Amino acid sequence: MNPWIHIPQLLAAGITMGAIYALVALGFVIIVRASQILNFAQGEFVMLGGVVTFFFITGAGLPYPLAALAAVLAVIVIGFLLHLLVVYPLRKASVLILIMATVGASIVISNTSALLFGTLPKALPPFSGDLPLELGGIRIVPQNLWVLGATFLLFFVLYFLSHRTLVGKAMEASSTDPLGADLSGIARNFMVFLAFGVSAGVGAIAGVLVTPIFYTSYNAGTLLGLKGFIAAVVGGWGKNSGAVLGGFVLGVVESTSIAFIPAGYKDAVAFVVLLLILYFRPKGILGSPYIDSRRW
Amino acid sequence: MLRIKKLIVHYGPFMALNKISLEVNVGEVVTLVGPNKAGKTTLLLTLSGIVETTEGRVLFQDADITNLDPYKIVARGLGHVPQGRHIFPTISVFDNLMVGAYIRRKAKGEIEEDLTRIYELFPVLKKRGKQRAGTLSGGEQQMLAIGRALMGRPNLLMLDEPSSGLAPRYIDEIFAAFQELNRRGLTIFIVEQEIQRSLAISHRGYVLRNGRLIKKGPAPALVESREVQELCLG
Ligand SMILES: Nc1ncnc2c1ncn2[C@@H]1O[C@H](COP(=O)(O)OP(=O)(O)OP(=O)(O)O)[C@@H](O)[C@H]1O
Ligand SMILES: [Mg+2]
Numbered sequence: 001m002n003p004w005i006h007i008p009q010l011l012a013a014g015i016t017m018g019a020i021y022a023l024v025a026l027g028f029v030i031i032v033r034a035s036q037i038l039n040f041a042q043g044e045f046v047m048l049g050g051v052v053t054f055f056f057i058t059g060a061g062l063p064y065p066l067a068a069l070a071a072v073l074a075v076i077v078i079g080f081l082l083h084l085l086v087v088y089p090l091r092k093a094s095v096l097i098l099i100m101a102t103v104g105a106s107i108v109i110s111n112t113s114a115l116l117f118g119t120l121p122k123a124l125p126p127f128s129g130d131l132p133l134e135l136g137g138i139r140i141v142p143q144n145l146w147v148l149g150a151t152f153l154l155f156f157v158l159y160f161l162s163h164r165t166l167v168g169k170a171m172e173a174s175s176t177d178p179l180g181a182d183l184s185g186i187a188r189n190f191m192v193f194l195a196f197g198v199s200a201g202v203g204a205i206a207g208v209l210v211t212p213i214f215y216t217s218y219n220a221g222t223l224l225g226l227k228g229f230i231a232a233v234v235g236g237w238g239k240n241s242g243a244v245l246g247g248f249v250l251g252v253v254e255s256t257s258i259a260f261i262p263a264g265y266k267d268a269v270a271f272v273v274l275l276l277i278l279y280f281r282p283k284g285i286l287g288s289p290y291i292d293s294r295r296w
Numbered sequence: 297m298l299r300i301k302k303l304i305v306h307y308g309p310f311m312a313l314n315k316i317s318l319e320v321n322v323g324e325v326v327t328l329v330g331p332n333k334a335g336k337t338t339l340l341l342t343l344s345g346i347v348e349t350t351e352g353r354v355l356f357q358d359a360d361i362t363n364l365d366p367y368k369i370v371a372r373g374l375g376h377v378p379q380g381r382h383i384f385p386t387i388s389v390f391d392n393l394m395v396g397a398y399i400r401r402k403a404k405g406e407i408e409e410d411l412t413r414i415y416e417l418f419p420v421l422k423k424r425g426k427q428r429a430g431t432l433s434g435g436e437q438q439m440l441a442i443g444r445a446l447m448g449r450p451n452l453l454m455l456d457e458p459s460s461g462l463a464p465r466y467i468d469e470i471f472a473a474f475q476e477l478n479r480r481g482l483t484i485f486i487v488e489q490e491i492q493r494s495l496a497i498s499h500r501g502y503v504l505r506n507g508r509l510i511k512k513g514p515a516p517a518l519v520e521s522r523e524v525q526e527l528c529l530g
Contacts, residue, residue, distance in 0.1 A: 166395070166398065169387050169395055170395050170398050172384070172386060172387055173384040173395045177383070177385075179382050180381075180382035180441075180444075181395075182345075182346060182366035182367065183344060183366065183370065183376045183377075183378055183382070183445070184370065184395050185370035185371055185399035185448055186367060186395070186398050187367045
């Protein structure tokens with residue numbers, strides 16, 4: 001059978017998944033821009049967004065929109081706590097130790113979620129029905145459009161926050177030159193605290209958006225986190241635009257690969273893409289201000 | 297204005313500063329000189345709260361600032377232009393200056409005034425305002441580092457080897473700027489390798505060696521001293 005006939009449909013699925021990777025990647029970028037820390041608990045925020053919304057609907061009986069909002073706020077609080085309980089106490093340690101600590105935190109979060117909310121996969125209803133729309137022969141469920149729209153909206157909000165506000169610039173300053181930031185009177189720890197909150201919020205929103213399409217469960221965060229990290233590296237480390245582009249590239253490549261290789265290898269595709277990029281263009285597609293500025 | 301009392305600082309087991317006592321009075325320009333690795337940078341970093349004190353006190357404007365968080369020390373009016381400049385390379389020259397004013401970001405009017413003054417002092421910063429700071433030349437980056445510190449409205453400005461690695465015309469320009477700033481009332485504490493030059497605009501000076509102050513006095517007398525003569529010969 002001709003594999004190419006599936007491409008349009010797979011492309012549509014890939015773009016949706018790419019949007020989610022983009023949001024996870026943006027979460028990484030927010031924290032890196034403030035601190036040089038790689039937060040490997042980023043995927044857990046996404047998982048929690050879905051799981052906690054599910055809990056607020058089924059366990060607490062909240063209406064869907066309110067449950068989603070409450071979940072996002074709850075995850076933001078968890079992001080703040082992650083900073084206060086794990087990152088802040090280790091502020092004098094090396095970045096490598098901090099990164100390992102976020103890996104540890106990620107395990108704790110996912111296991112706590114299993115304990116509190118169970119290990120069964122959880123689904124949320126789509127925001128606006130599940131009647132597929134026909135667009136030029138491709139069937140698209142409306143939730144995909146929600147995902148895309150929200151991703152672009154968030155991208156522009158984050159772009160504005162990080163490049164057009166003084167706090168955003170102070171955050172960037174904190175990571176590109178910590179000593180310079182200290183001597184400019186920036187409370188760097190507070191910048192990182194803020195970044196963890198914003199990043200958790202973005203992750204949770206991604207979780208709320210994606211759970212109606214792909215389900216989620218307590219262990220979904222790890223792989224999502226890794227894919228988001230790969231997306232951020234592929235697009236250009238430390239750049240909002242790189243995160244978004246990398247997310248879409250990864251989603252599309254991964255999804256369309258199913259036409260040519262067995263679907264079971266899908267997850268390996270992301271890592272192959274990462275290796276290729278690291279080999280041929282380590283700065284990522286759009287280039288990276290960090291990798292540039294490190295050279296001198 | 298600044299009183300350092302018997303300051304001791306360690307890096308692990310290594311004692312980098314040994315009972316340093318030093319004063320800078322309101323309106324003065326004071327220079328600290330010393331050979332490489334004497335501990336000059338360590339002293340300034342300790343005053344700014346970056347390096348931790350083992351023993352001794354730092355008083356600034358009659359308040360004890362020993363081991364305070366760096367941002368709190370900046371907020372009290374102690375500015376610091378670090379060795380190596382440490383400007384923010386990825387954001388624009390203008391944004392570097394704005395980040396320098398971060399602690400008083402609400403005072404829009406003051407910030408405008410300060411910007412105007414800094415542009416008068418270093419016109420190149422206005423001309424290159426939109427450029428990424430990492431693209432500036434060394435001399436321009438030093439001016440930016442000074443401008444950024446001034447945006448915090450310090451009462452006392454500390455500078456760590458501001459002339460290092462600069463072309464002569466930039467050195468002239470920044471030393472002229474220090475004199476002008478001091479004339480306008482800023483107290484200045486300079487660490488320099490350009491010893492003659494720096495002492496020439498100073499009221500007093502200190503010589504640091506192996507973590508100890510080995511000489512102090514009025515600048516003209518210090519220039520003539522054996523300790524400084526030795527340093528100048530290298
Ligand atoms: N972070 C550090 N950890 C350990 N030792 C350090 C550290 N920073 C400086 N030192 C040591 O402390 C001593 C003083 O260094 P410092 O940089 O303060 O000297 P300096 O007078 O500023 O020298 P220079 O003229 O080269 O700038 C040196 O022996 C140096 O090796
Ligand atoms: Mg030094």
